[in-house]
Amino acid sequence: MEINEQQHRAEQTVRALVQRSHRGLEDLTLTADQRRLTPGPGEYLIRVGAAGVNFADVMQTHGTYAGGPQAPYVAGFEAAGEIVGIGPDVESPLRLGTHVVGAGPGAFAQYMTMPAAGVLRVPSGWSDAEALGLVLNWATALAALKPLGEIKTGDVVLVHAAAGGVGQAAVRLARHYGARVIATASPTKHDTVRALGADAVLDSTRPDLAEEITRLTGGVDLVLAWNRWDRPRSRSACRSPNPSQDVSSCSVPLPATPL
Ligand SMILES: NC(=O)c1ccc[n+]([C@@H]2O[C@H](COP(=O)([O-])OP(=O)(O)OC[C@H]3O[C@@H](n4cnc5c(N)ncnc54)[C@H](OP(=O)(O)O)[C@@H]3O)[C@@H](O)[C@H]2O)c1
Numbered sequence: 133m134e135i136n137e138q139q140h141r142a143e144q145t146v147r148a149l150v151q152r153s154h155r156g157l158e159d160l161t162l163t164a165d166q167r168r169l170t171p172g173p174g175e176y177l178i179r180v181g182a183a184g185v186n187f188a189d190v191m192q193t194h195g196t197y198a199g200g201p202q203a204p205y206v207a208g209f210e211a212a213g214e215i216v217g218i219g220p221d222v223e224s225p226l227r228l229g230t231h232v233v234g235a236g237p238g239a240f241a242q243y244m245t246m247p248a249a250g251v252l253r254v255p256s257g258w259s260d261a262e263a264l265g266l267v268l269n270w271a272t273a274l275a276a277l278k279p280l281g282e283i284k285t286g287d288v289v290l291v292h293a294a295a296g297g298v299g300q301a302a303v304r305l306a307r308h309y310g311a312r313v314i315a316t317a318s319p320t321k322h323d324t325v326r327a328l329g330a331d332a333v334l335d336s337t338r339p340d341l342a343e344e345i346t347r348l349t350g351g352v353d354l355v356l357a358w359n360r361w362d363r364p365r366s367r368s369a370c371r372s373p374n375p376s377q378d379v380s381s382c383s384v385p386l387p388a389t390p391l
Pocket residue numbers: 185186187188268269270272293294295296297298299316317318321336358359381382383
């Protein structure tokens with residue numbers, strides 16, 4: 133009887149990384165007594181096989197990610213794993229046991245819930261870890277380049293922070309669309325970015341960045357600038373009189389304004 137009760141308790145509690153404050157990573161704590169969730173309407177319960185770490189997670193440890201949860205909370209926004217529960221009102225649900233990748237709060241745990249409408253099946257032959265990035269990094273890069281940036285074959289595209297998750301996807305996709313890719317990254321990451329297919333990789337901190345890009349390319353058509361420093365540093369590298377679109381955040385589609 134005692135053993136059964138212990139087992140029952142063990143099944144109801146899960147291990148998770150809990151952020152207890154907004155003071156940064158030092159307050160991210162591993163706990164073993166987090167309550168296992170029940171999927172709500174329109175949700176799957178996932179046994180997490182792999183979780184992704186993105187810039188949003190770093191920002192969220194300091195409470196600076198817009199719309200992020202208030203401490204204490206189970207950290208993590210992205211995971212892949214096996215469907216082990218299906219909530220009510222899921223339309224055409226996938227079968228229990230299907231591996232999916234998706235986003236939702238509480239990904240750094242053994243189990244999490246995800247909105248069923250936002251998941252993708254882990255492609256056949258892929259591990260959970262290999263599927264990470266499909267719904268966040270790759271979708272963000274695709275949105276920035278295609279519907280927002282209207283990339284065309286032969287464009288010169290400048291990808292800032294090209295060694296990051298979104299940046300790596302953007303380099304690969306821009307090459308796929310036939311663009312010439314100029315990338316920026318910290319010097320220790322240049323080989324990684326070149327291996328992805330970038331035509332040139334520049335030190336992201338060099339003071340003459342825009343001049344060097346103009347010298348190399350004659351001007352760029354599209355800039356993927358992820359923060360408020362990248363935009364002014366790239367402005368004068370844009371072609372004139374039709375400066376490129378500036379896609380600084382894909383959660384908010386920006387109009388095609390001159391940089
Ligand atoms: N991940 C997503 O799905 C997603 C969705 C929407 C928007 N975004 C935005 O896209 C940008 C990139 O996100 P990500 O998830 O790809 O980031 P990431 O994988 O963490 O990469 C970030 C890159 O930015 C550079 N960087 C510049 N300042 C930094 C700092 N203070 N701390 C750490 N890295 C810094 C680093 O490259 P260097 O060392 O080479 O400079 C690093 O490789 C962020 O602004 C994020 O908010 C991301």
